[in-house]
Amino acid sequence: MNYLHSAMLELGMTPKLSGRNLTAMLDGGEGPLLLLNSHTDTVPVGQGWTRDPLAANIEDGKIYGRGSNDAKGCLVAMILGAKRAFATNAPKGKVLLAASCEEEVLGLGLEVLLPTLPRPDAAVVGEPTGLKAAVAQKGLLLLEIINMGRSAHAAHGGGINAVESAARDVLALSKLIIPGAHTALGATSLHVTQISGGDRHNVIPDRCKLVVDIRTVPSVSPEEIIALVKNTVEGEVMIRSNRLGSVETDISHPIVKAALAANPAGRAYGSPTLSDWVFLKGIPTVKAGPGDSKRSHTPDEYLEVAELEAGVDFYEKLIRAYFAKASL
Numbered sequence: 001m002n003y004l005h006s007a008m009l010e011l012g013m014t015p016k017l018s019g020r021n022l023t024a025m026l027d028g029g030e031g032p033l034l035l036l037n038s039h040t041d042t043v044p045v046g047q048g049w050t051r052d053p054l055a056a057n058i059e060d061g062k063i064y065g066r067g068s069n070d071a072k073g074c075l076v077a078m079i080l081g082a083k084r085a086f087a088t089n090a091p092k093g094k095v096l097l098a099a100s101c102e103e104e105v106l107g108l109g110l111e112v113l114l115p116t117l118p119r120p121d122a123a124v125v126g127e128p129t130g131l132k133a134a135v136a137q138k139g140l141l142l143l144e145i146i147n148m149g150r151s152a153h154a155a156h157g158g159g160i161n162a163v164e165s166a167a168r169d170v171l172a173l174s175k176l177i178i179p180g181a182h183t184a185l186g187a188t189s190l191h192v193t194q195i196s197g198g199d200r201h202n203v204i205p206d207r208c209k210l211v212v213d214i215r216t217v218p219s220v221s222p223e224e225i226i227a228l229v230k231n232t233v234e235g236e237v238m239i240r241s242n243r244l245g246s247v248e249t250d251i252s253h254p255i256v257k258a259a260l261a262a263n264p265a266g267r268a269y270g271s272p273t274l275s276d277w278v279f280l281k282g283i284p285t286v287k288a289g290p291g292d293s294k295r296s297h298t299p300d301e302y303l304e305v306a307e308l309e310a311g312v313d314f315y316e317k318l319i320r321a322y323f324a325k326a327s328l
C-alpha cells in the first residue's frame with residue numbers, strides 16, 4: 001500500500017489513504033463521476049509454485065506472482081490508463097481511482113469505502129476478463145439445512161437417523177431445477193458442498209448439517225429459491241448469507257458502450273464469479289480488465305506484459321469513450 005501510495009504521488013496524483021483503501025481523484029472539471037475500482041489483496045500464496053510468488057519476476061514476457069493476474073495488473077492498468085486520459089485532452093468530468101483491500105475475504109474493502117465517497121454515475125470493476133465487458137454477474141446465496149433426529153445406541157437400533165434424512169435431502173436437491181434462466185448468465189446453480197453429521201461410530205446421529213452453495217441470477221429472487229428449497233427438503237432451511245446479490249447493467253448504458261468501444265474485438269457477457277461489483281448495486285457498472293480469470297488463485301499465476309500494456313490502452317479508451325458518450 002505504501003508502494004502504491006508513493007507511485008501515485010510520483011505520477012502527480014493526490015492519493016488518500018482511508019483504512020487500507022487508497023483513493024485518488026482525477027478532476028477534469030464539471031461532468032459525471034466515473035469510479036475505477038480494483039482490489040489490492042490476494043488469496044494466500046498456496047502450494048505448487050515453481051517461481052517466487054512474491055518477486056514479480058518477468059520471464060518470457062510474463063510477470064509471475066500471486067495477484068499479478070487477480071487483480072494487481074488491472075489496478076496498475078487503471079492507474080496508468082487514467083493518468084494518460086488526463087494527461088492530454090482531459091475528459092470533462094472526474095475519475096475516482098479506488099484501490100480497495102479485502103475483496104477476496106469480504107468485510108473491509110469497497111463495502112466500507114463506498115459510503116464515504118461521492119456517489120459515482122458509473123463504475124468499472126477491474127478483474128481479469130481478457131478485456132471483455134461483463135454486464136451481469138451471478139450472486140451468492142448460502143443456505144444451511146439442518147436435519148434433526150433422535151440418538152440411540154447403534155447396537156440396539158431405534159432412534160431417528162439425521163444423516164439418512166440429510167442424504168435424502170442431498171439427492172432431492174441434486175434433481176432440483178430452478179426455473180427462470182437469465183439471458184447473459186444462464187441458470188441458477190445449486191450444489192450441496194458440505195455435510196457434517198454424527199460424532200461417533202456407535203451412536204445414531206441426531207443432527208446433520210448440509211451447506212448449499214447457490215449462484216443466483218437477477219431473473220430469480222433469492223426468496224423464490226428459498227421457497228423452492230423448503231418445498232424440496234425434509235430438514236430446516238436456514239439462511240447463512242443473502243447479502244451478495246446478482247447484478248446487471250443495461251447494455252444500452254454509456255458505460256457498457258464505452259467498454260465495448262475500448263475493445264471492439266470483445267463482447268458483452270455474463271460472469272459467474274463474484275467481485276466488488278456486488279457492493280455497487282444501483283450504480284451502472286461493467287467488470288473488465290486484462291488477464292484471464294482461469295489463472296487466478298493458481299500456482300505460477302502470471303500476467304503477460306503485453307496484456308498489461310493492452311489493459312492501459314483499454315482503460316484510457318474506455319475513459320475517453322465514456323465521457324464522450326455521457327456528455328452527449
Ligand SMILES: [Zn+2]
Pocket residue numbers: 039070071103127128275
Ligand atoms: Zn479479483
